[in-house]
Amino acid sequence: MNESKNIKEIYLQVGSKIPIKSPVDDEIIKCEILSIKNDMYYVHFNHLNKRYDTWISADSFIFENLNKIELPKKKKKVEKKLGQTLEEELRIKNFDNIVLGKYSINTWYFSPYPKEVIKNKTVFICEYCLFYFSGMKQLKIHCTSCKLRHPPGLMVYQDNDNNLTFFEVDGFKQNNYCRNLSLLSKLFLDHKSLVYDVDAFLFYVLCRKNEKGYYKIVGYFSKEKFSEQGYNLACILCLPSEQRKGYGKILIDFSYMLSKKENLISGPEKPLSDLGLLSYRSYWLDCILEYINENNNLNIKDISMKTHIAEDDIIGTLLANKMIKYYNDGLIIILDKNMKEKMRKRRQHKVYENVLIKNY
Numbered sequence: 001m002n003e004s005k006n007i008k009e010i011y012l013q014v015g016s017k018i019p020i021k022s023p024v025d026d027e028i029i030k031c032e033i034l035s036i037k038n039d040m041y042y043v044h045f046n047h048l049n050k051r052y053d054t055w056i057s058a059d060s061f062i063f064e065n066l067n068k069i070e071l072p073k074k075k076k077k078v079e080k081k082l083g084q085t086l087e088e089e090l091r092i093k094n095f096d097n098i099v100l101g102k103y104s105i106n107t108w109y110f111s112p113y114p115k116e117v118i119k120n121k122t123v124f125i126c127e128y129c130l131f132y133f134s135g136m137k138q139l140k141i142h143c144t145s146c147k148l149r150h151p152p153g154l155m156v157y158q159d160n161d162n163n164l165t166f167f168e169v170d171g172f173k174q175n176n177y178c179r180n181l182s183l184l185s186k187l188f189l190d191h192k193s194l195v196y197d198v199d200a201f202l203f204y205v206l207c208r209k210n211e212k213g214y215y216k217i218v219g220y221f222s223k224e225k226f227s228e229q230g231y232n233l234a235c236i237l238c239l240p241s242e243q244r245k246g247y248g249k250i251l252i253d254f255s256y257m258l259s260k261k262e263n264l265i266s267g268p269e270k271p272l273s274d275l276g277l278l279s280y281r282s283y284w285l286d287c288i289l290e291y292i293n294e295n296n297n298l299n300i301k302d303i304s305m306k307t308h309i310a311e312d313d314i315i316g317t318l319l320a321n322k323m324i325k326y327y328n329d330g331l332i333i334i335l336d337k338n339m340k341e342k343m344r345k346r347r348q349h350k351v352y353e354n355v356l357i358k359n360y
Contacts, residue, residue, distance in 0.1 A: 007063060012041065015072025019062040020045070023052050028062065030070070035092055042092050049274055050190050051108035053093060091190070094118055098187065099136070101127040101216060103241040111186035127216055130180035150215035151205040152177050157254065159355045165215055166254060167205045171198030171222075178203055181220060185237045189273065200225055201234065204258075206251055218242040221251050223258070232259045232266035236276060246349035248279040249286070253351045256287075259308040267310040284309055284317040289343040298333040 011018065017030045022045060031043040040055045063069075091110045095118040098105050104122075117123055117134045124139040125132050128148035133139045153169030171178040178198040201222045207215035219238035224231065233255045238248045252268075259266040272280060287307045292298060295306070300318075304311045315331070318324035323334055335343065 008058060011063070011066070011069050011071065012036070012058060012061070013072060017046070017070035019065075019068050020056075020060055021062070022048070023054075024048065030068075050091070051188075095123060096121045098122070098184075099124045099139075100239070100241070103239075105240050107187045108240075109187055109190045111183050113183060125184065128214070129177060130184055130217075131176075132180070132183070149213075150207060151203075151217065153203070153205070154357075154360075156204075156357050156360045157351065157355060158357065159352065163208050164250060164351075165207045165209060167207065167215070169203040169205055171201040171203060175199070181205070185220070185235060188237055188240060189235060204251075204254060206247060206254075218245075219247050219251050221255055223255070227269075229269075230264060230266055231269045232256065232264065233268040236268070236279075249283050249349035250351060252280060252283045253349070256308050257351050257353065257356075265304055265308055265310055267313050280313070281317050281320055284313055285321060286347045288314060288317060289339065290347045292333075292335070293343045300331065300333075 012033065014033050014036060017032045019028050020031045020043070021027070022029045029048075030046045032046065033041050033043055034053070035042040037055075040057060041061075042053065042055050044050065044053050093107055094110050095107060095113070097107055099122060113123060113132060117132050120134055123132050123134070124136055126139065126142055126146055126148075128150070129146055129152075131142065131146075133142060150165075151167040151169050152174045153167040155165060156168045157164070157166035159165070169178060169181075175198060178201070181203060182198060201224055203220055203222045205220040206218050208218050209215050217239070219236070219242060221236040222234045224234055227234075233252075236248070236251055236255075238251065255268070256266070268276070268280065287309060288303055291303050291306055295302070297303070300311055300314055303309070303314055307314075315324065318333060321339070323336075323339060324331055325334060326332075
C-alpha cells in the first residue's frame with residue numbers, strides 16, 4: 001500500500017508522461033497528465049487528436065517499467081487569465097455528452113456553456129433553436145413553446161429528391177441562434193476559437209426534413225460576409241451523429257457553388273482540422289477526377305477555373321495522392337490504374353444549381 005502511495009506521489013503529477021493503452025488500437029503509447037481532480041487524471045494521448053483527451057483512474061496507467069515514465073522537469077504551474085476557470089485555461093472538456101433530438105452524442109472538446117447548465121455533465125439541446133438546458137424536464141417545457149421548425153433564416157436551396165435543404169442565417173439578424181450554433185460546434189471543433197461576435201458571418205445550415213415537415217440540422221458552414229483573403233468558408237461541422245453519410249461533401253460543394261455564383265476562385269480558411277483536411281482532400285480529388293474525365297484535360301489552371309478550387313489546393317491534393325511530378329520545368333499529372341477506375345465513377349454527394357431557390 002505504501003509502495004502504491006509512493007508511486008502516486010512520485011509519478012502521477014501534472015506534466016508526467018506515462019505508458020497507457022491507446023484508445024484507438026490498444027497499442028502502448030504515452031499520455032500526458034494535464035490535470036488531477038479527486039484521484040482522477042485528465043490525460044492527452046501522444047500523437048492523437050485532443051478529442052481523445054479524457055479523465056481516467058490511476059489503474060489505467062502502465063507501471064511495468066518505471067524507466068519509461070517521463071517526469072516533468074519542473075512542476076507545471078497553470079496561471080489563469082482573469083475570469084478564466086482552470087478548464088478554460090487548459091481547454092479541458094467540461095462535460096460528457098449532449099442530447100440532441102433522438103441522439104445522445106459524446107462531446108470532444110471544451111465549450112463555454114454556462115456552469116449551471118453543465119452541472120450534470122449532460123446538456124439537453126433543442127434541435128430547432130439550439131438553446132440548451134441542464135435536464136430533460138426543462139427541455140420538454142421549452143419545446144411546448146418553441147415556435148421554430150427550421151433555422152431562422154432564408155431557405156436558399158431545396159433538393160426534395162435527396163431531402164437536402166440549406167438555410168442562410170445572418171449572424172447579425174439572428175444573433176442568439178448563431179451563438180447557440182457556435183457553442184454547439186465548439187464541442188466538436190478544437191482548432192477554431194469560439195465566435196461570440198457572429199454579426200460578421202453568414203451561416204449556411206444544412207437540414208433534413210422529417211415526416212412532420214420539420215427541418216432538423218445535420219451540419220453547417222459559416223462564411224465571412226466580407227473576407228479580405230477571399231475565403232469561401234470559415235467553419236464547417238457535420239454533427240457526429242450525421243457523419244459518414246456524405247453530408248460533409250454536400251456542405252463543401254455548396255460553398256463552392258456560392259463561389260461559382262460570385263465568380264470566385266476560392267477555398268476554406270486555413271488551417272483545417274485533421275478531419276476537415278481529410279474531407280476536403282477527398283472532395284477536391286473527386287472534383288479533379290470528374291473534370292479530367294469530362295474534359296480530357298490535365299491543365300491545373302483549367303481545372304481551377306472550372307471547379308473554382310484554388311490552384312494551391314489542387315496541387316496539394318495531387319501531391320498527397322502522388323499524382324503529380326516535375327517534368328521539363330513544369331508539373332504533369334499522372335493517373336495510375338486505381339485513379340483511372342475512380343475517375344470513371346460518377347461523383348456522389350453533390351449539389352445542383354437547378355434546385356437553388358429562384359432569385360437567390
